[in-house]
Amino acid sequence: MENHKAAAAAVAYRLLNQTKHKSNKILHQRRLIPNSTQLNPSSSTSGFTQASVPLNQFVASYRWDLRKSSLIHTHHRKFGSVASTIVERNPNFSTINHDDLIYFDKILGAKKVIQDPEELQTANTDWMHKYKGSSKLMLQPENTTELSQILDYCNSRRLAVVPQGGNTGLVGGSVPVFDEIIINTRRMNSVISFDQVSGVLVCEAGCILENLISFLDKKGFIMPLDLGAKGSCQIGGNISTNAGGLRLVRYGSLHGTVLGLEVVLANGSVIDMLGTLRKDNTGYDLKHLFIGSEGSLGIITKVSILTPPKLSSVNIAFLACEDYISCQKLLFQAKRRLGEILSAFEFLDSQAMNLVLHHLDGVRNPLPSSIYNFYVLIETTGSNESNDKATLEAFLLHAMENGLVSDGALAQDFSQASSFWHIREGIPEALQKAGAVYKYDLSLPVEKMYDLVEEMRTRLGAAANVVGYGHLGDGNLHLNVSARQYDDAILAQIEPFVYEWTSQHRGSISAEHGLGLMKAEKIYYSKSSETVQLMASVKKLLDPNGILNPYKVIPSSLVS
């Protein structure tokens, strides 16, 4: 486990250094924006283009909601075009004073009360270096009791808090917006129990995903989710964002695999829902409220999760397709012909492939003889090595004969397999290295999904590089616009177009990353106003003072 930590730290360090230049760029650009623009609500900031652009093709009720949500409050522009998010500090919140620090020291002990500027700078900044808070205090409770005491106190003092796990979230949800106290769960990192027969793992929320994966590996089990950030992200963070990842097509969403949770509410009360049962229909299944609510309703402290057995035969193919329709047909057939052994179906376009080949060291194109428009990665997991391989080969050869696949390579050993995965998992890092990036994580009907990428390319022309990749098997597109630097003109071409297009096609503006700060005000693109109202009522019920992760997930006008 130490090794993994060291590796994760090394990666984090590299990322920190490599993004340094970029944050300089951002700062530089921000200086160019006159101060008045930053504060003037009627200027053409990205948040406002949304309301003034005619939304003619838009569903009527959503249009009203959008106008309403944008007009109600005065906006303060925090991060120029980079973050495109507009909020104002809620004056109902107190600020930390000397007595507060004495209290925290008393209940936690000095080493869990962090005021060191360097540590705070890291904790205030998100993975993309796009969102930055100015918190002066981070608390690292070691158990549920300590966390409960912290929240009880913060609630009575109206001190706002932001729950933080591995801080790999991609929507600005895991860092403070202003001076919220950071409550980091990293010290709550022990495995509580594991049942070999049922495969139920019970652990604390701060366990790092990769550590859980290696813990289970020794027992012959795997985690039902896997994602590129595994070396840093924590299971509590995964559940709070309802992370999807690379294996969802096989093992389903966390709403299915999480069997129980222990959470602490804003007033410090501990809610024990830590069941380990597959079936339990007694009353409302409230744990689901905390899966995907991004720390806005309570802080997860313990987790009980169903883990599948590790199967010995894993095969991976890296394929080339001429057009998007072939990718779709391939998915359709894979679901039928690979059935129970299909464990991942991922796609990337040639733009994504080029980025990875250019920006990551030691990556090699598995199919170098030609440039293809699309690449698909198929993984099978089963229990019979020779059967599974034969099934996959037969499927692929058939697909090739039918012209769905133009070329492909089949990994012959683990190192080839991991180099195929490295291409797919390396895309976010390659995009980071390429310059400024606007990230959109959308759920769309599979047949329409790539039309958006093409339309976006037409809109932006030579101004930016539009990249499409994602979890095709789940209908999840990661649309990324990569540009030399952050630019209001580019952003105005992307937003609100992306959100309107997605809403029109009955998609979701957040498939798996959540809303965080980035999209809190955009929720109406995917949810009706009645639904959002009900969400606000739930929030008010569980967190009447609104201290938990304020300004995130739902429009702040509804809760403050």
Add this chain to the structure above:
Amino acid sequence: MKIMVAIKRVVDYAVKIRIKSDKTGVETTNVKMSMNPFCEIALEEALRMKESGVASEVIAVSMGPTQCVDTLRTGLAMGADRAIHVDAPSTLYPLTVAKLLKALVQVEKPGLLILGKQAIDDDCNQTGQMVAGLLNWPQGTFASKVVVDKEKKAATVDREVDGGLETLCLDLPAVITTDLRLNQPRYATLPNIMKAKSKPIKKMSLAELNVDLRSDLEVVQVTAPPVRKAGVILSSVDELVDKLKNEAHVI
């Protein structure tokens, strides 16, 4: 000119090795097996020679139990023209393999025999040298670059030695063993996997090749290296000095 390439089936490079409980060897049941990485490099080099017109045919050979056929199929999918599988029990020592290779060379008469410098399971690094001795052929081991001159029937081999490169010129036929930096092996592509299905794999027995299994080696015991003891964190320099003096006895 034909090129013969020796291929070994080994526990996958990425698998964590476990010792059998009776200490007779390494656990291989239900473990992912793959082509030895140095053999992949050997095969890649042979394929490149064929593509550049130096060689006319690449023959992949492997000896061991039936499953070696899977590894040979991978070799065929990478581009070898045909394969020979010598059916033998799983534990073969370098000298036996060298004798089998010599017998196969006498049947096929290749101009070049290429092997990996060692297999990642037993790390012996002996087979290439032994077969060169048995055949009385020149040898270029640990090759990091190979250039074949068809007209002169010679190969120039750069080898990585301590402190630099040594360049040898060998008359063909010769034995070459490959080092890690020689090349980067290709992937098995679907069209080639499809073609490989119809390529022949000839099966031969030890008796046909007139080699017996007798070995002068006996494995007494296989054990895992001792587990490294966890370190301790000391709280002061004084404590460190004390430990160095009284526990480690080094100062």
